[in-house]
Amino acid sequence: MTETAENNQQPEYLKWADFYTEFSTKLLPYRNKRKELIDELKRLSEEIPLLTYLNKDQLSDGSKGFVRDICPFTFIATFNRGGTNKNRLEIAGRLAEFLGVTSALPDNLEVGVPTLDSRRSWFFSNEKSRKPDDINSLWSIFSNAIEFADGGSEESRLEFVDAYEKALQVRNTGWNLTMGLFWTRPQHFVNLDTPNQEYIFSRLTPEGKKSKWEKQLKTGKGYLELRDLLLERFKDSDFPAHSFPELSYKAWIAKTENPEPQPSYDRPYWFVGAVIDNQDFTDKFVNEGIWRHGFNEGSNIDKVYSIQAGDRIAIKSTYTRKNNIPFDNYGQTVSVMAIKAIGTVIENIGDGQNIKVDWTPVQPVREWYFYTFMPTIWEVYPHNWHAKQLIEFTFQYKEQDIKRFKNDSYWRDRFGDHLKDKISPVEPYTLEMAMDGLFMGEDTFTNIVSLLEAKKNVILQGAPGVGKTFIARRLAYYLMGVEDDSRAAMIQFHQSYSYEDFIQGYRPDEGGNFVLQNGVFYNFCERARQRPDQKHVFIIDEINRGNLSKIFGELMMLIESDKRGDKFAIPLTYGKNGEKFSIPENVYLLGTMNTADRSLAMVDYALRRRFAFITLEPYFTSKKFAIFLAGKGVSGAITESIKLAMQSLNEEIRKESRTLGEGFCIGHSFFCPEQPPADEKLWLERIFNHEIKPLIDEYWFDNPDKADKMKQLLNPKKGSVQDGRAQ
Structure with missing residues (x-):
């Protein structure tokens, strides 16, 4: 029987093993000829776009360029880092041809073959920050692994243990090192990526935990002890796998049938800025393995102290943009958050400023839209679908569901798909348009607009049927200069309306957990803050139906026309760690009040002096x-x-x-x-x-x-x- 025929009779999860084994064997002689490997990758990258990520190394002089040295695992990773099966096979086939591999190229690299996160495709740091012997250490463990697997002598075992522990000192290896060893000799080494760990330890320990092995696996001796134990268990007919490739395949199946578990609610995910005194420190933080809070006082200090080792963290940059948006934004300004690096916290120094982090730069930078946060530190829990998607986008490299965000109730009025057939060039909202259907005179109308511009807060009062609500919308559109309901929100107060509805408070989420959520006016102000050059009007119908002091709370002061902007920001009742809030200068309040409702008390003096009152009369004689x-x-x-x-x-x-x-x-x-x-x-x-x-x-x-x-x-x-x- 020919080798090809034998390979075709193997299970799908074994067909790739011989190819990877020979590929590694043929790669080993290039340990001292690495320039030839680099030259081949350069040549292929000009033909295969999937390899252009190799052109993003930070060289010793600080410039960006193609990698000038490479380890064997990173070389193999070129076709084991995501992408379609077709593209991966193309790269594997071209490199196999270059090395002279004769084993048949597998049909499918997606069945049981572990792959790297596309953002962490290198087993070493960039040229500027890595140690001189890092890549040599990776070649040493590669060589020792082949020698130990093929020979199995006690001497080669000891050399493997020593090389393994040295390789673990190379930044960016971690559990990826075990994946590289598995690629090198699939029948001899166990891969310990997350799916494999979950599958292995759920069958080796009653609790389904790896706590027993936690420390041992960080040593070469402990890694081989686990390998030896699994080799023994493979002989047991009741054990679900009987080889390392089959084990990897079963773990892959388990992950496919049981998708990623929901993120833990126990610890937050941190999104932090890296700009201090108008200078971006992202590269410095990533290279030095740190993050630093740029201020030694303020409300964020407590947040810095609360960050713990093991927490996931990302460097972000938040801004707005109207053009070059990868979806139809209908000419509207979109809030954007760039994810520039992700990592895991290693240690909190405890000084309220410095955190040690194992960073991975995100190259190219990925942009997230809509659900963003401007301040330096954002503490995110996966309590709602918006946050869950952000976490998965950032740390699991999943795509953002743009369609769902565009059509969410918060953004729908500005970006929803229903606007496709409605969007036309923005037409200025003229005085003539405003007066159409109004029975008051133009002078009366424009005087109200002038008063609203000056006072920022106006209440239209009058008996039932004088058109208070109708006129309020016309005033809003004319003040804004355009009929744009995304900038003219409207709510109605009632006796049960509260501060928690209006500003901020604890309310149940989709899972029934009480979480801090922002109210309608808070969200409106944040939206207006994103577009400071555009006027926004918040209309409160039946304003005197609510308990105004209770609803506005500490914002009673901020609604005054001369108390707007960040300069007058104050802490909120439920604000975390002293976070402050202000009402933007481009927000105008327009209330309506029914003067004929006997059940309502008069507006209290504290609120009355902050609003201008306009009495509207019947226009039967007009x-x-x-x-x-x-x-x-x-x-x-x-x-x-x-x-x-x-x-x-x-x-x-x-x-x-x-x-x-x-x-x-x-x-x-x-x-x-x-x-x-x-x-x-x-x-x-x-x-x-x-x-x-x-x-x-x-x-x-x-x-x-x-x-x-x-x-x-x-x-x-x-x-x-x-x-x-x-x-």
Whole structure:
């Protein structure tokens, strides 16, 4: 039987082993001819884009360039670091041809062959920071591994142990060293990447933990003891694997059937900045294996103290950008966070500034969108899907689900897919557009806008039906200069509305855990902070329905026009470690208030002095009101009947100064149909009977006779409204 025929009869998870074994054997003679390996990789990188990562070494002079030295494991890793099976096979085949490998190239490198994280594809540090003997140490363990596997003498075993421990001192090796040994001699060495460790120790220890082996595995002796134990267990028919390649295959299957476990809730993931005094220290931190907090005081000191050895950490840089976004952002500014390096905390020095970190530079830098954070230190727990995706994107190299973020409720209005057919060149929102459908004069309208610009906080007050909410939106659009609902949010207060809803508080997340979440106004301010050159208007409908002192809390001071911006930032009630918050200068508050609601207390003085108040009146006598109704097909006779009836009723309401008065006058909005009435008489009758008369009953609830008399104003004996004639 030919070698090829024998190989075809092997299980899928064994077909690659002979190829890797011969590949390593043929690679060993290049230990002292490494320039030839580099030259071949350079040549292939010009044809195969997957190899261009080798052109990102930081050379001794600080410049970037192609690697000038290489270890055997990094050479083998060129086709074991992610990418499609087709691309990996192409690289493996070309390098095998270069080395003179005669074993058949496997059909599939994805079945049981462990691969490196694409961001950690080198077994050594960059040229500028690595030690002179690092790469030689890796060649030594490679050579000793082959000698020990092929010979098995006690002397070669001792030499392997010594070489193993020296190789572990090379930065960037870690458990990857065991993967490299497995590639070198698949039948003789055990790979201890995460899937293999989980699979192995769940079958070797009752608790499914590796605690028994934790220290031993950091020595060559301990590694070989585990290897020897597994070789013995392979002879047991009840053990699930009977060779190291089969073990790797079973671990791969287990990982495929049981995806990555949910990240632990016990410890946070840290996203930290590296800019101090306007200078980026990322490269310095990565090269020196440290991270340093650039300030020796402030709220972040406590966070630095809380970082622990073993925590995952990333260097990030946060900014905004409108152009060169890899998805359709419809001309909107997008918040971006660049991930520049990731690592694991080795030691917290305990001085509130310095942390030792095993860094891996992210090359090229990866950009994350939408869910970002500007301050230097961001403590992230995987308590919601946004945070989980960020953690997986950063530390597991998964892709961000851009579509899900774009269509999330927070970003949907600006970036959602539904905008594709709606987006057109931004049209300026003119005064003419603002006044369309408004019955007040232009001077009155522009005066309110000027007051809003100066005071930053305005409340539109008036009786029901005067168009407070309708006018509020028009004011917002005209102030912003564009009809953009992503910059003009609107909420309605009620008796149960709280500080936790509005600013910040603990609320249950998707998993039922109570976590600190930001409220609607906090998020609105953060969004406005990202676009300081654009005005944002926050509309609070029925502002006097809420307990204002309770809802605004410590922000009562910050809403003042001269207390805006970071200069006046203050700690929040639930703020962690003294984090401070401010209201941006480009945020305007516009409230509406129903003056006829008896159930509500007056706005307290503390809030009243921070707002300007505009009283809106009914516009039944306005020519614009008559023109509007004519445009809806309402006859002049009916319009005149409405005008006379409501003027008479409102005059009676004004006379009741002790119990009613000006603030209870009924507005014109009750009589502004969206579509022309099919039957104008029936339309008006329904408004009178089902909207106006119930209000009259409420106003004179303690005097039914007076209420009946007021209702007669809507139905005079002569020239009745039902007849369509004016009185």
